Every structure is written in C-alpha cells, then in structure tokens.
Amino acid sequence: MGPVARSLAWDGCFNVRDLGGLETTSGHRTRHGAVVRADNVRRLTEAGWQAALAHGIRRVVDLRFADESPGEADAHAGVEVVSVSLFGQHDPEEALAFEKRLFAADDVGSAFAAEYIRTLERAPQTVAAAIAAVADADDDHGVLIHCFAGKDRTGIVTALLLDAVDVLDEAIVADYAASHANLGGVFDPWVARARDDEERETRLRSALSPAETVEAVLAWLGDAGGSRAYLADAGLTSDQLGRLERRLVTP
Template sequence: MDDATRWIELDGAVNARDLGGLPTTDGRTTRRGRVLRSDNLQDLSVADVRLLLDDYALKNVIDLRSDAEVRLEGPGPLTRVPSVTVHQLSLFAERGRHTDVAADTPDAVDVDKALPWQERPNDSPEQDRSLGLYLGYLADRGDSIVAALRVMTRTDGSSLVHCAAGKDRTGVVCALALDVAGITREAIVADYAQTGERLEDVLRRLRTSDTYAADLDSRPADSHRPHAALMDKFLTRIDEEFGGTTGWLSGHGWTPDDTDALTTRLLA
C-alpha cells in the first residue's frame, strides 16, 4: 500500500484502497488494515490474493453486486479461498426477473437490468439521478447495508467491500460506516471522490466485460465521475431526513452496541 494515498496496488483491480488513516472529528484516525474497498474482484491474480491474505489478513468480502451481476460474471478467485467468507449483500431491489429464482435460468437474466444504475431516469441532471440512486439503496436495501456494516465489526481480520466499479454502492456503504465512526465530513467526501483518480482505469476494466460494457458506452465517461458535491448532498439529506446516519440505521435494526463495535473496530 502507498502510505501517502492509501491505494493498494493490485494486478486485477484498479480502485482498491485502505480506509485507514482518515481523521475523526475528535482527533483520532481510522486504523489501517481493518476495512478495504475496491472495484470488482473477478480478475485478481494469484499474487493479489496472496497480498490480501498475507498483508491484510483478509477474512470477509462484502459483495454489493446484484444477483444477476454475480451470476453473469461468475465466481471470483476469493470464493475459492477457504479462509475467506463472501457475503453477497446486493443493494439492488431484487424483484421479478432480478430474483434468485429468475437467475436460476441463465436465459431469464435480463442483462439490461443487471446493473442498478440502469433504472435511472434520463430527464434530470446527472447528480440528481445519482442522488436518487443512492437514496434508493437506503429505501430498498436497508437490510444489506446494516449487514455490511456488521461484517465490518468482525475481529477475525480485515473486511473488503466492493461492487463493480467500487464507486457508487461501495462509496455509499463506506461513507455510512465512516460517518457512524465519526470521521469528518470532509474526509468522507474526499475518500468518495478519490475514485476519480482511477476512473479511466476502472472504466477500461469494466468495458472488457459484456455485463457492463453496453451501459458504460451508452453514457459519456464524465457522467460516471464521483463528484464530491454529490456525496456531501447525500449525507446532508440523511442528516435532514433521519437525524444522521445512526438515526437512519436505527430504523433498520442497528443498535448502540453496533455503533460501539464499529467504532472500536475502525478507530485507533
């Protein structure tokens, strides 16, 4: 890992970084090697897997992709590592043809609906569409978000959260976890926006997959960029509507003990 930037250099993923080293509002920092974030893990090399196991003691993978994405992409190398548990926690409302039942028949999977962002309307500004997408995660899959944050509290090694690009779904879940732990708003927003440094590499990777290529090419590259203002607006909406992240989480079964466990796990 590059200590200056928190990037984790891997052969098979381009948007991997450690959530350690971020400042809290009371002067502490997040611990290194506790929670990692990344883009799709399908292409990890043998050396990548070894690095994650040896240098980061990886034990839990939080996979936020939809059921259809997982089926279309197939199992990644970490699913074959006995010491690693993969938690599939889709942030997509798996309804109708998106359900496990439909996915049982490969021909029944609607590729055009494999990705959450496919359902965004096209008649509003880009940030408003993205904000609606992020709020949709909260409305549709509070269960997955709570479960993902609880995985992060586990003490048996590091956790790695990812989706396809490691930007939207991963960005939202990581932002919520950091907010619970008391990380400054500026640091949360900056971490979200940091994906922009690797955006071209992320898009280049995803374009090699039939699952993602058509959607990516249907929109300008800049429409995928993680703008800091969007994450700030998203967290502000949570503050205004739910009294903050813990207020929203409490409505989905999150407890003060969960907050204590996550804070203890993440903070030095």
C-alpha cells in the same frame, strides 16, 4: 493522510484503498487494516489475493447482484464471502431508466445522489445488513467491501460506515471522489464498446464520482438524524455500532 497515500496496488484490481488514516470529529484517526474498499475482487490474480491476505483481509462483503458476473472465478479460499445485494434484484428496465436520467442530467452529481438516497430510503434493512457484515467480522482481521467498480454501492456503504464513526465530512467526500482517477481500467474498455454517442456519453458519466454526490447523501443522512440513528432504526444493535467504532477508530 490523503486518499492517494491509502491506495493499494493489488494485481487485478484498480480501485482499492484502505479506509485508515481519516480524521474524526473528535480528533482521532481511523485504523489502517480494518476496512478496505475495492472494485470487483474476483478479478484479482493470485498475487493480488496474496497481497489482500497479507493486508489482513479475511472477510469480503460483496454488494453486487447475485450472479452479476456469470462464470467469474471464485474468491480465494482464505476469505469468507458475505453477499448482500445492495440494489436488491437486478431490474433491466430500472437500470435503463437510470441511464436515461444520467444522460439527460444537467448535474451528474445530483443524479447519482438521487439514486443513492433512493437506495437508503427503499432498503434500509439491506444497507444495515451490509454494515452489520463489517461490524460482526472477527476483530483480528480486516474486512473488504466491494461491488463492480468500487464506486456506487461501495460508495454508499463506505460513506455510511465512516459517517457512523464520525469521520469528518470532508474526508468522506474526498474518499468517494478519489475513485474517478482509478477507474480507467474498469470503464475504458466498456466505454470503447459503446454503440453510439449517447451510449458513450452515458458510460463516461457512469465513471464519474462527483464530490457533490456524497455531500448530498451526508446532508440527507443529517436530516434523518445521522447515520447511527438510521442504522439503529434499520436494525443494527448498539453492540454492533460499538464494534464498528472499536474496529475503525484508534483510541
């Protein structure tokens, strides 16, 4: 089943999809309703939240910086929010430096991959905490992972999660690449507010999700011994890894 068929139309969000239906190396499929990825769910309307609850979501893993969107609405009372800032503390100078690298890059996919891999290298315990928040959730309910656009921070965690349960590389890559077509509603107003051509081009590039990015991340993880070994080294227990497998993969 392809990424489009897994897309979820939840009012207020733009980039929501269920991680079910993806083939594993053993020929099994990932389970529908177990994990959903999304852009910022605080934009959901009441109808959007009701759709999420009807889908079984009861835990939300928020990968954004603390107070990333001051004044935003609270999450629905029917969900538990676990906050894990994947990029640590917000550093405006570091963010500006990445924007400059992105604008100067001949290969946008490689520029994103370098940032993702830097996160995996610098903050394995934080990455593992995000995965643990999925593993430790109630088995009877679904988990939603999100950041701002549901592409970068969510893309890192989702790729690691799927790789850890042996989803085929091509399915992981296709899932990541599917974000770009969904992000007009998130990025278009921001692009329109650019002050000059350089800022506009940088913002346009920020909305891309090239397949090459996750291909490079998966290759890096392979060289590091694989996602399960990476997560185990970062502190995930064998029991938590087993719960991920049971949550995500059909028998």
